[in-house]
Amino acid sequence: MNKTQAPNVANVADPGKRTVYSMCGMCAVRCPIQVEVEDGRVRWLQGNENDKAMGASLCAKGAAGLSLLYDDDQRPLQPLIRVGERGQGQWRQASWDEALDYVAQKLQKVIDAHGAKAIALSDRGGPFNDLTKSFLKAIGSPNYFNHDCTCGRNTHHAALSLYGLGRKGLSYDIKNTRHIVLYGRNIIESLQVKEAKDFMKAMAAGAKCTYIDPRASLTAAKATRYWQIRPNTDYALNLALIHEVIYNELYDKEFCARWVSGLDELKTFVAPYTAQWQEEHTGIPAAEVQSFIREIAADAPKVMFHAGWMTARHMQSFYSSRTASILNVLFGAIETPGGLIFAKKAADAGRKPLRSLGEPMPKPVDQRVDGCGWKYSHFDAGPGLLHLLYEAMETDQPYHVGAYICYRHDPLSALPDPEAQKKALDRLDLLVAIDVNYSETAWYADVILPEATYLERANILALKDGAKPTIQMRDQAVAPLHDTRPAWWIFGQLASRLGAGQYFNFQAIEDIWAYQLEGTGVDIAQLRQRGVLSLADQPIMFDRAEGLKFKTPSGKIELVSSRLSQAGIESFAPFQPPKALADDEFRLLFGRSSVHNHAHTANNPLLHEILHDNPIWVHPRRAEALGLADGDEAVVSAPGYSAKAKVKLTPWIHPDAVFLLHGFGRTVPLQKRAFGNGVADQRLQVGLLHVYDPAGGANALCEATVRLARAGK
Ligand SMILES: Nc1nc2c(c(=O)[nH]1)N[C@H]1C(S)=C(S)[C@@H](COP(=O)(O)OP(=O)(O)OC[C@H]3O[C@@H](n4cnc5c(=O)[nH]c(N)nc54)[C@H](O)[C@@H]3O)O[C@H]1N2
Ligand SMILES: Nc1nc2c(c(=O)[nH]1)N[C@H]1C(S)=C(S)[C@@H](COP(=O)(O)OP(=O)(O)OC[C@H]3O[C@@H](n4cnc5c(=O)[nH]c(N)nc54)[C@H](O)[C@@H]3O)O[C@H]1N2
Numbered sequence: 001m002n003k004t005q006a007p008n009v010a011n012v013a014d015p016g017k018r019t020v021y022s023m024c025g026m027c028a029v030r031c032p033i034q035v036e037v038e039d040g041r042v043r044w045l046q047g048n049e050n051d052k053a054m055g056a057s058l059c060a061k062g063a064a065g066l067s068l069l070y071d072d073d074q075r076p077l078q079p080l081i082r083v084g085e086r087g088q089g090q091w092r093q094a095s096w097d098e099a100l101d102y103v104a105q106k107l108q109k110v111i112d113a114h115g116a117k118a119i120a121l122s123d124r125g126g127p128f129n130d131l132t133k134s135f136l137k138a139i140g141s142p143n144y145f146n147h148d149c150t151c152g153r154n155t156h157h158a159a160l161s162l163y164g165l166g167r168k169g170l171s172y173d174i175k176n177t178r179h180i181v182l183y184g185r186n187i188i189e190s191l192q193v194k195e196a197k198d199f200m201k202a203m204a205a206g207a208k209c210t211y212i213d214p215r216a217s218l219t220a221a222k223a224t225r226y227w228q229i230r231p232n233t234d235y236a237l238n239l240a241l242i243h244e245v246i247y248n249e250l251y252d253k254e255f256c257a258r259w260v261s262g263l264d265e266l267k268t269f270v271a272p273y274t275a276q277w278q279e280e281h282t283g284i285p286a287a288e289v290q291s292f293i294r295e296i297a298a299d300a301p302k303v304m305f306h307a308g309w310m311t312a313r314h315m316q317s318f319y320s321s322r323t324a325s326i327l328n329v330l331f332g333a334i335e336t337p338g339g340l341i342f343a344k345k346a347a348d349a350g351r352k353p354l355r356s357l358g359e360p361m362p363k364p365v366d367q368r369v370d371g372c373g374w375k376y377s378h379f380d381a382g383p384g385l386l387h388l389l390y391e392a393m394e395t396d397q398p399y400h401v402g403a404y405i406c407y408r409h410d411p412l413s414a415l416p417d418p419e420a421q422k423k424a425l426d427r428l429d430l431l432v433a434i435d436v437n438y439s440e441t442a443w444y445a446d447v448i449l450p451e452a453t454y455l456e457r458a459n460i461l462a463l464k465d466g467a468k469p470t471i472q473m474r475d476q477a478v479a480p481l482h483d484t485r486p487a488w489w490i491f492g493q494l495a496s497r498l499g500a501g502q503y504f505n506f507q508a509i510e511d512i513w514a515y516q517l518e519g520t521g522v523d524i525a526q527l528r529q530r531g532v533l534s535l536a537d538q539p540i541m542f543d544r545a546e547g548l549k550f551k552t553p554s555g556k557i558e559l560v561s562s563r564l565s566q567a568g569i570e571s572f573a574p575f576q577p578p579k580a581l582a583d584d585e586f587r588l589l590f591g592r593s594s595v596h597n598h599a600h601t602a603n604n605p606l607l608h609e610i611l612h613d614n615p616i617w618v619h620p621r622r623a624e625a626l627g628l629a630d631g632d633e634a635v636v637s638a639p640g641y642s643a644k645a646k647v648k649l650t651p652w653i654h655p656d657a658v659f660l661l662h663g664f665g666r667t668v669p670l671q672k673r674a675f676g677n678g679v680a681d682q683r684l685q686v687g688l689l690h691v692y693d694p695a696g697g698a699n700a701l702c703e704a705t706v707r708l709a710r711a712g713k
């Protein structure tokens with residue numbers, strides 16, 4: 001690839017009107033969209049109507065994409081190299097050549113001293129990660145990470161231990177369900193457009209919803225039953241539900257006999273965990289638990305226990321998630337309409353998948369620095385566990401890490417305790433952020449490489465597994481307004497500067513697409529006409545009697561997991577009640593608003609106008625005892641950190657807990673709208689960077705407790 005040449009943008013220069021099929025980039029769901037362009041400007045955004053489930057709909061964030069592109073000059077507009085101390089915000093503008101040369105020289109120095117394994121990268125996972133994984137593979141590093149240790153890893157590892165499939169191996173057929181049980185899965189606000197629409201359709205068709213959460217989100221308002229469970233006791237509830245199912249013989253005997261192992265062990269284990277027993281832990285009346293489970297049994301198998309991504313993130317969330325999945329299994333809600341459906345791969349449709357960029361590259365020889373897949377055999381090696389990368393950065397064990405690239409990921413917002421993180425980051429020779437915003441991490445980095453926004457660039461193609469596996473395209477709608485570049489170009493440029501250019505010999509995105517599509521029977525023109533293309537005409541269903549493809553050693557659903565046993569981990573652990581709280585102490589819970597995405601839309605002009613603060617939810621009984629009234633300013637503190645927050649009094653939060661929306665309290669001065677508004681929940685998670693459940697691996701973010709007092713006291 002030519003060193004100085006910007007990527008080919010010929011297709012976006014046309015005058016006149018055109019429709020570009022693409023993928024939204026305002027959150028990581030990446031819905032299929034339709035972009036109306038006139039005279040080189042985006043005029044209109046909507047959902048891609050070629051995708052039936054999506055239709056023309058967009059959520060508020062998706063619709064605010066135009067203001068990311070046009071109204072927002074508070075984002076990096078050209079490469080920046082740090083000149084002052086880390087985090088002080090002193091930068092010099094650089095050309096792409098200068099910035100890329102600078103990064104490549106520093107990376108080369110790290111490689112020369114410690115080997116390529118000393119370079120780590122994290123991204124936001126998802127359908128484009130073939131690019132980042134292949135970049136690392138090309139230069140010889142095994143250390144690819146994503147965000148998932150703070151998101152779905154417990155659920156993922158729970159699914160692996162039962163089915164041998166990851167968390168995306170089975171998908172929820174929500175629109176055909178009769179009863180959906182949601183554990184803090186705030187499906188209406190923490191939304192994916194298609195899923196939210198399916199949920200509303202199912203509810204309109206008479207389905208029931210049981211919503212379980214210590215705080216009532218908008219989803220609670222839509223539900224037919226709401227349980228304000230005591231935080232961190234879902235596992236107790238699930239053990240009692242399983243007890244009720246097994247001892248009352250409500251389970252699907254035929255399905256369990258054919259596909260399930262370990263039922264006798266489970267039966268013995270849950271013997272003491274009765275509906276009465278759970279009541280004192282969860283606060284949910286035993287009689288309600290008993291009538292609920294009979295209601296479910298009547299609707300089975302069109303039922304689903306949706307553990308979401310995280311079942312919140314407490315020390316026992318792995319077991320909460322695992323037992324929610326076990327309830328699906330007991331009711332036989334697998335590969336049946338209205339239950340969980342195997343996500344089919346291209347091969348299941350008799351087709352070839354997209355060709356990986358990494359295919360011609362040799363596998364890196366070194367072991368992962370986080371121990372996933374070898375030291376910790378029950379943790380999926382794929383994207384590893386990012387908090388264990390931090391441990392390695394701090395200790396140089398099992399080896400030294402010298403450089404870290406954050407691509408579309410903001411760990412200083414997304415992992416707990418940014419001040420503890422900074423101490424680890426300070427040991428690096430190089431920290432690079434590739435972002436469209438001044439994220440907290442970008443502000444702390446040595447170099448910011450600004451990516452063009454999703455409307456100004458194309459990505460590599462994505463293949464989404466599902467009942468109908470589908471290829472999706474993010475195409476470029478308009479030319480970049482500023483000196484920003486697409487990721488495929490940035491990584492190609494870095495690879496060639498590091499002597500691996502032969503693997504990224506692409507001049508234009510179409511060259512990459514053509515490579516990816518080889519042998520699939522699909523061509524670029526077809527994709528450009530629709531944006532989405534299914535590899536199967538009809539939804540594929542496996543034969544439930546003989547054709548289910550569990551990837552466990554036994555080929556069955558393993559209630560007693562061989563994967564866990566091998567690692568010395570219990571498949572069923574005794575319930576641990578949460579620790580008692582002091583009079584002014586609360587569990588700190590967090591979640592999302594429907595109009596923001598994590599921390600990266602806080603500064604978006606339109607979305608900021610709708611919501612720019614995050615008052616702290618407090619139960620009136622606890623507030624009264626502390627002398628706090630609605631609208632008061634309170635000091636919320638954790639050891640070594642405190643902040644002021646406005647009090648929102650509401651009975652819709654469990655008295656043991658307070659609640660904050662995530663994504664506020666931004667500290668980057670150039671994000672002028674969002675700067676300083678509200679409270680950053682991750683800053684209150686002091687000391688939690690390395691707190692995680694050894695069975696599930698995910699950060700136990702919800703183990704944070706805070707103290708509350710009236711401001712001025
Ligand atoms: N608008 C919008 N949509 C999004 C996102 C976004 O940022 N904005 N992010 C996307 C991502 S990455 C994700 S992972 C999903 C997250 O989707 P969800 O997991 O559905 O969403 P959250 O809003 O984080 O809600 C977490 C809920 O868990 C509850 N909770 C806390 N502790 C417990 C507990 O012990 N038990 C139970 N049962 N509940 C508990 C909290 O009170 C909170 O309401 O949303 C996705 N969709
Ligand atoms: N305290 C606390 N911690 C949390 C959570 C919480 O609720 N509270 N939620 C957790 C969850 S579920 C998740 S998934 C993670 C999410 O954590 P992250 O993945 O870090 O969050 P995002 O805000 O989605 O995006 C990360 C970065 O991507 C950048 N970005 C957005 N679009 C683009 C693009 O097109 N190109 C590039 N290069 N960059 C882009 C954004 O500006 C942002 O800086 O956080 C987790 N951590």
Ligand code: SF4
Nearest residue numbers: 024027030031059062
């Ligand atoms: S959920 Fe909203 S913001 Fe996220 S990709 Fe879909 S339309 Fe865009």
Ligand SMILES: [Mo]
Nearest residue numbers: 150151152309
């Ligand atoms: Mo997430």
